[in-house]
Amino acid sequence: MRPSPASPTLEDPAVARLSEVLGGPGGLHARGRWWTPLLVGCLLAGLLVVLGAGLRAGCSTDGWTANSPDFAPGCFSALPHAYVAGGGAEGVWPYGERVGDPSATPPAGEAPARYAVEGTQALAGATYLHAALASLVAPGPDVREERAGLPVADLYRDPDVRAEAAATILGAAVLVGLAAMLLVLVVARVRPLRAWDGSLVAGSPLLAVAALVDVGLVGVAFAAGAVLAVRRGKALAAGLMLGAAVTLTWAAWLVLAGLLVALAARALARDAAARLPGADPLTLVLVTALTWLAVSLPAIVTGAGVWRAGWRAALDDAAGTGSVRWVGTAAGGGGLPAYPLVALVVLALWIAAVAVLAFRAPRPPRPEQVVLLVVAAGAVLFAAGPADALVVLPFAVLARPRLEPLLGWQAVELAHAAVLWWTTTGALASGSATNDAPLAALTLLRVVALLVLAGWVVRDVAMPSRDPVGEERQLTSVRSNDVAV
Template structure:
């Protein structure tokens, strides 16, 4: 079971009160086998007498501390992303340049498709295929650009809109890195996993996902800062509001509430979990009502689209459709099981929901049965990954959802980079598929894209496997080698398991083993 942290800097709230000199800083070149091996190319791991760059700024005269280096790196990554998308920024997508240069972005395409270039107000004048906060965000940036374009006809409105979005979304990405640094003060180099992610280079502004990611990150930070004092419910409430707003931008941040509730139940802190859940739902409803009531039909566009969409590119179901006719070919006129599901969308939806629900039950069981209470980020990654694995839609930019959770859940470079390589391969194969569709002739055999899709799915599943292993064997958890318990846990950090859970585990341990038949 989880036990109270030993006296000292690992007690809840003690990291702020303890002298900074007591902090143990992780050095990846020593603690991570992959980084340690790679460091041989530049002279080997950090030496005992080296001047480290990861000391807090107030104790170090040099400007370039680890945190500032990581923040600079994410700015560089976002600049590279902007360059990668630059061939498409003028909107003159001739000769399939958006596919050949792999620079397509919904941000620019939907400026015109959603009528923002005509001054249409999202939901009021035009249905929007995204949750309401994303629609608000589109309108908040798009309508001023349109007004500017009316007064200045010479400007390229689409390009202005894209660049304004890139600036704001980039700021949210930098803020997310700052949150990771705040949550991992003793492991500042973990944030470099996010900052240097190839997936961030390729997909940062494909859509508005960074809006939800930023809100979810700040929600996790608010939860992590909660402490069991007289204001114990304030920060969980703030966390809930931010998570609810994230859910109003993209649905997935709401999945964080499940792990919060299960862990709070095991720790006997259910009140904090319920407060976070309640405020999340209140904020979600408060953001939706101003649109749902007067513009119900346009508001329902998001739900209608998601319930009627068939199997999408690169999903588990897409792979199954490809394999239908190769592993178990059907008779002429008959449909394989995955083709049948694609032809029966309501059944496909329910099967997808059922598998995701079973996965969530499995994660909840893992949280309650693990020898030590898992960390919040570990369960959050498992739940969001399960949603992607079993969903009928897994868009190229959805990798961004997992990035901060992967960094917080398992900051190990080897498996992380293998996953990122698979995502880059999928990104390239996906644009090959799009180009082939646009030209009405394939760029490469369909099996190439299916292989890339399979590798993406497998690497995410492998990450899930590693995280489950770390939960069952907490001595292998990289974060708990630096922190005593869960730096993201807030009121859960260092708390003992609830008495009911301790009694239940004690009774389970006392159960005599079943006799083995001779």
């Protein structure tokens, strides 16, 4: 008997309860000919990204400058800031000679650097996209030349520059909206009989709140596509997508680590049917590395020093507000210089523990389960803002497509984002004194929510019979079969 498509109202009690307002659980004739779950999900994801752009429309008058409320709830986006801070307002190549350390004394005969290197410049793909969006709205050569003679601080106050910076949000909305639709498509295609799982991504409020914080969702879509390619045994395609993803979001390296653990567990499986034929780990690693190098090559060739400085800035950056490191720094009253090294050691030990779990599990875990466990650990150790939750979202849906745990985790993420922005803008301050306690509490609660989500997946791996998606479990229809007697 051919397995029938899954119906979320029949297998997820939470969805069944919510469906009562729309007529109750789906029946035998609930499927339309063209109004499919996949189409609905893609449209919904695009609409949420557009909603996110609309939420930021009223913020353009403040220019998103460093001295204005660019972190205001619903407003924050790194894109307008990058338009000025990255030199887009005057057409500067982000790895050119005008980028460096403005406070350093330049060599004899050379002009001082105008723009400081930021940690995001280690992500070459994201930096290229920033420059591309800037080129869409930047003025002509005459205006750019005139701006080159002004202090950078004055550019932030220029009304024309503010309008151009705001316009980058519209260009990003198109790009990120397409990426959101691609992400829904990928999640739906991982398990074709569970196309409704894509709707759990498409309906996430995180898309409206965080998708336009930066262009990282493009990398998330590529990383999820790599998981789909690995499941289909296409290591070359997976490497190409993952190599592009690691130039757009840091977490893609964690996706690679999770895939390697999953492939190793499948290769060591006693049951040959449980292996993933054709998904060669060596090919995956080599293609990923070569693709990353190819994408990064323009940055390396045109500004190797700036590119290296970007890596140093990313590794040595101070604790991001709202991160676990920030909580430790605030509680200790000082810096935590050894935190990056300690966090990497903890992450390596966690990946080793996940590998042991995968190798000793009764049945090799699904790749997305392993990836979720690794990515969640990275989010606990390094994530700070709501944009980092978008990396967890598709793999959480693929690993455990149940509405209640997903809603609980996302509710905590949204509360953390709101308190983060209120804290940054001083809305929670009492007089001249800052009030970091609510954000510290929400940060710890966010860690608990991620660990609980990971705990569900650990239980599913250790007890495959409890896995709602089980690899060997057939989805059956409530419709009876004809029986010949």
